Amino acid sequence: MSKLPGNAGVSVLGDKSVEFYRDPVSFCRQRIEKHRSGVFQSRLLNRPTAFICSVKGTRELLCEKSNVFLKDPTDLMTNMYGDTIVTTNGEEACLLRLSLMSLFTGSCLESSNDYITSVCERCLKDLSLSVWSACVFLSGQPECVYSAFKRLGTELVLGLFLNVRAEEQPELYQEISQLCTQHWHGLISAPVNVKVPLWSSGFSTALDARDKLMDIIKDKLEHDKQGFVGSLGSLPLPDSSSASQHLLLFISALIPKALASLLTSFTLALSGNEQMRRRAMEEPDYLRRVLLEVQRLWPPFIGGRRIADQDSTLAGFDVPKGYGAIYISHAVHRDPEVFQQPDSFLPERWSGRNAGQEHFLCAFGSGPRGCIGNKLTDVFLKEACMYLLKHYDWHLDPPSQDLDYKWLPVSRPANPPTVSFTRLDQTRSDRNDTS
Template structure:
């Protein structure tokens, strides 16, 4: 077997060194604690780019900004998406799995849907749900920040993308929440079911397929009831080739991944500005919109919602000086790249001021939501939602997080502090 009987042999490549070969597959070690795994390899071999074996495939891990920029930029045509084999059955054809001209066609359609004027039309729904979920957090007791944010983002997703009116559709919201949770659990079990069946049962995947079918039925029902001017009407008129494309993209938009990502960022923001010692930063972020932008960039730099992304090499190329061979898998590690000391001095420190100079250029180097041609199309909507929620919180509350809580992070499948992260919110005096 490839790499068997090879121990600590330096990989000599014409363009550079990716560290050491490893004996055996490291999937279990990686999935148990990806950050510890990656940091250990980077420290042991004194490199932010190294090679291991994951999902029974030779895999190069990228932990430099330049490596990620090469991957998602000028070298992107040398790679194909690495998750289609795991996720396509539960999502169907959509922009995430498309390549070449097909990807360009779908992205052009989606850009029309998420252009700034259309994003602004979501504002009333956003403001109504912010008031509903965050107007009464001064309860005198601690609340789970992550669960509160996830509940909000879930309802917002249904409201925006399925035109569900939250106050009038509690039963619909509850059913949808249950279905997207079941669907998501099947998605995250797929790699394990395919490669390591002793980690999980395939019944989770079967349940997810059933949930997908029920979600598609609901989507079709909502499309039939769409009113002119609503999002569902606009998406049918956007230029997709058929209704199946519309349905598959709506399924993607309401995936549990979306509220989990929002909840991750908002929870990290809550943690970053928690406590009396952060009162001056909260005040500055409340009165200075630009400073709030810098705070949010720093939150996303330190605690990106997604660990990274996977690609498969279809044509050999060079990434940050390292030759990558055809057939190799490549994982770009957002958490590590965002801590690249060549780009971000004092990388472990929370320093919003680092964005004051050349902030726009630095922001382009973040890969929270992918990068290059495959960067998330809804980025403007994402930024608007996050900033509006944070502005409301800063305007209305001070907050603390219990000092005795375990504030370590779990990183897969979506990053968030371990446990419930119980926070106490106190309403500001008028």
Template structure:
């Protein structure tokens, strides 16, 4: 909605969502392009998504709105150049793609871990119910949820949706006795940093209070909490994703209770983004 300004509903949204899942699955698949392989299905899904985005772009050129895509199609740089249709298409797909599975993964982990830690859930609910007495959820309320922020940081730490990222090595370096030549690709592991005992005490334990102002464990070392990456290429959607997750979490805590259904395999699989192996089956009800 915010990016494409599209209010695609029902069937179309479900198809777009399925296409994103198929595209993400293809990221780590064996690159064989037959129509029935994971990779082949991912390419087909990508083409459908690009077709959809193309149609929306044509529409935004004709009728610009307040969404990010309308800004992109209208933007002109200091030399008077515009982005080409092809550039806008791939940028739009990148942003939709980067934000889709990641946010879904982290919100699922949040729902799972709160159901497993009723004392944390009760404290988070208390914070929300007190805020709700001052009015409906608003931008200013979003800035007054320190405990929910601690929980979201702990979910980012213990359940990072993305396992790592690549960096091109521009200058030869030596690290832990290894020589890494220029021109190589180095993979930084997000989950390894989050489980490092030098950074976080009892790293396997779910403990949102490690991010309280008194303990602030993330401040022991720079780049220890890196669920959104770090440095100049840090996640472009960081602020948006954090706000989106806070809104969903706040509304869930204010209005709903939930429980995990029995007989499901909650062990985690990291590919394409972190998720319980059998998905997550939850029963939601009203408070």
């Protein structure tokens, strides 16, 4: 075996966290080119860390050696969500997954379809009223496309997981939405719990929001016996707090932001391409390939981190016990050894060279610790995308715009793009009027 390329630096002074978080894509790309390797080492969060930017290394990390590379017990996610399926390790994580899996498959998944359809229709029916942009004027308030899709995701999540529907309980819905946003900001703030008169740190505000959300969640678990809440409350979970901690995870801003990221990327990828949109609308398998390619090129999250529980190897390189290991989904998805023309948007690759290789994608993890809600996310995305395809033409307006992405905390264009939507029935009517 070989030593990891690169240098882990010295404690504190050699830490590269600021450089990495400023631009993780450039950080990794420069080192991949320098070391001519999709695996290298640096110092992140003041810990020597193996960066995994290849499909082979990531498959080992997340699948073949998932019992060696564990979740970090000191991770900020544990502080914000407690002991959940995302933060635990070993047998506890396996048992939680077995208990929760039934909520995201089979009849439980099918029972969600009608609600998902109704929310997509309500949230997306008025896109053509204006130009959606960094400043789109709808009801007098400026907002961006990403924000519109995030609201769609929030309605879906709160309605499905907490039985709180925007049209039925608008005040409670708004309260929970605001608390989820405050809680999310704690995940991207320095973990410093400080309160002084007239000011609190972001992390402190997030902890307060978490406590208020937990009060709402516990009340729901006590009194709601229907839907997801009722099913979760009846599961054999480790202790009385487990159900509430998992509900906090499921209603968090993570899911709406991931959906908004992917829907924004989908909208941009098919902007102005009427032929591709029509084919995606008429051929369900082609839409599936389009969404796979969207996920490949623009994964909503940059990756995930583990800690080596013992001396091991990844992609032929030694990884000592105690090292961090972080997989970078953007780089993994563009591994030239697996994906030809890795930077090009080519949905047809998924029916050709890469057919059957969907499991190489790691936008939502992979292997035994992959996202438990993957199938539900697929249903969300397909329903929203089909609504857009059936009801709208859209194009960038103006045609030339800066679409460079920012990748943290969730991927999306750094400069909100301007997209003009036109209802298909209106387009057909205009064509008939001129014929």
